[in-house]
Amino acid sequence: MTPQDRELIARLSAERAGLRVDPDKTYLLENRLAPVARREGFASVHDLVAAIRDRDDDRLAWRAVEAMSPTETAFFREPRTFECVVSEVLPDLAMRRPGGTIRLWSAACGGGQEVYSLAMALSESSPPGVTVEVFASDLCERRLEKAQAGVYSQFEVQRGLSARRLVTHFESLDDGFVLSPRVRQMVRWRRVNLMEDLSRLGQFDLVLCRGVLGHLLEDARARVLSGLERTLAPGGRLVLGAGESAPGLSPVADRPGFHGRASAARAAA
Amino acid sequence: MHPSLTIRRENGDMVKDMPRVKLALVIDDSRVVRKVARRILEDLDFEVAEAGDGAEGLAWCRTEMPDAVLLDWNMPVMDGLEFLQRLRQEPGGDAPRVVFCSVENDLDRVRSALDAGADEYIMKPFDGDIVASKLTLAGVL
Known part of the structure; x- marks a missing residue:
């Protein structure tokens, strides 16, 4: 992912879901977005983000934002x-x-x-x-x-x-x-x-x-x-x-x- | 309770008259698994003792009842289930929280371990989070 890719995802996450995504956390972004890229048939996260940017693809943009939302992984937490x-x-x-x-x-x-x-x-x-x-x-x-x-x-x-x-x-x-x-x-x-x-x-x-x-x-x-x-x-x-x-x-x-x-x-x- | 617990650390030092530190006994025939378990339990502030099979584990318990036992199922000499059944018949043997720790992940096997008196069950492979979660559920952490 380029710095511009990461900025775009952070901006979309903020606009659409109010999510605070730090564009400097490359690992987190890659980690969350790689499965989305794979499922949607892109060779890389960069290609996914490029499609979101160039095609103005609303559905893809949502998939990316959704993947950035926090998730819970334990039963009976607290x-x-x-x-x-x-x-x-x-x-x-x-x-x-x-x-x-x-x-x-x-x-x-x-x-x-x-x-x-x-x-x-x-x-x-x-x-x-x-x-x-x-x-x-x-x-x-x-x-x-x-x-x-x-x-x-x-x-x-x-x-x-x-x-x-x-x-x-x-x-x-x-x-x-x-x-x-x-x-x-x-x-x-x-x-x-x-x-x-x-x-x-x-x-x-x-x-x-x-x-x-x-x-x-x-x-x-x-x-x-x-x-x-x-x-x-x-x-x-x-x-x-x-x-x-x-x-x-x-x-x-x-x-x-x-x-x-x-x-x-x-x-x- | 251990008013004057004597423990041999891994480096051979004998430590006497400890303040109340919880003792965990790891019973597993794999030295590698024992070592991994020891590191996790020491990080959770347990003193750790090790045994290579159920019979050795039972001998340990007769000297010093542990607070927690991490127990493998399939072992030579005496397996985990037999150890558990015998432990529960020992004087004070209902006190230790026993957490099975086995590659057996068939739910019928898990059920029979719980019915035999195990407090919790870990399916291998495990990590520190799972051990901590299970010891908490067993009420010993």
Whole structure:
């Protein structure tokens, strides 16, 4: 990749998805874009970028930007988050809303590890008397397809996933493992760019968006956060990763990563 | 607990009266695997002991119960599963967190290891991240 190639990808990533991509990180760019170039039939990343530039190819440009978006690769990352959801937040909602529907959203689901961790935990102990709907989205079409298939390599299933859960929820498949249809079918998928209007997605009781904010430019971060905040149902919670914060929301006591509207957070405390 | 633990380091030094340092026992018939595991476990602040098969491992446990055992399955003399079953019958033998560490990746085999009392299971090949993740899940890190 030439410096001009790297600048173009950084600019497109910023314009289209608010992503902060450092054009000096040649290795990262090459690493993320090489599979895109290969799939699209280009001999090199440089050829891919040249096609984006010269043909003004919108679809290709998106494939490149999507590949630059951050992705999550461990199951049950920050395990306390999942304990909170399953043993505190959901039973609480179920009690206050008998017969109702609880909506959860993994807003940058990457390879699906986060949302499937939720789904597995839910399938083991789902709150009584309510319907739980689980949604997952990502910017990257390709990652969504992979996530939806629920197939993971031997390396992937050993990051954060207990052996007991592996034998309970997975079957062997070729060189890897596939998640049971029962758990996979709990999740509904959609490609979402968090920079766009999120109101069409409806409202959620819980939105997980971990490990994303740090990869966004400042303006984009504010925009994404306010978009996510508006998707929160009354009393809803936004769950961020360790060290991430939302200026418009207050952290919830004793639930690391959980944020709510100030009044709601006080009421719960 | 090890109030006055005596440990032989890899360089032969004897270290006495350690503050409470966690002890990991690596049972594997491959010297190479033991060496790799030792380096990873030492980076995670474990003291490390090694055994070449289940019988040798059991002898170790009778002298000093480890906090964690990284356990190969297929070994001469006594295999991992037999070691585990015997360990769990020893006085204090339910305390160590046992993490199988084997090339066996058949889920039925994994299931039988867990049913026999293993706390976690690593499918080889492994790296430091996997070992750390599994020891955390086993509750010893």
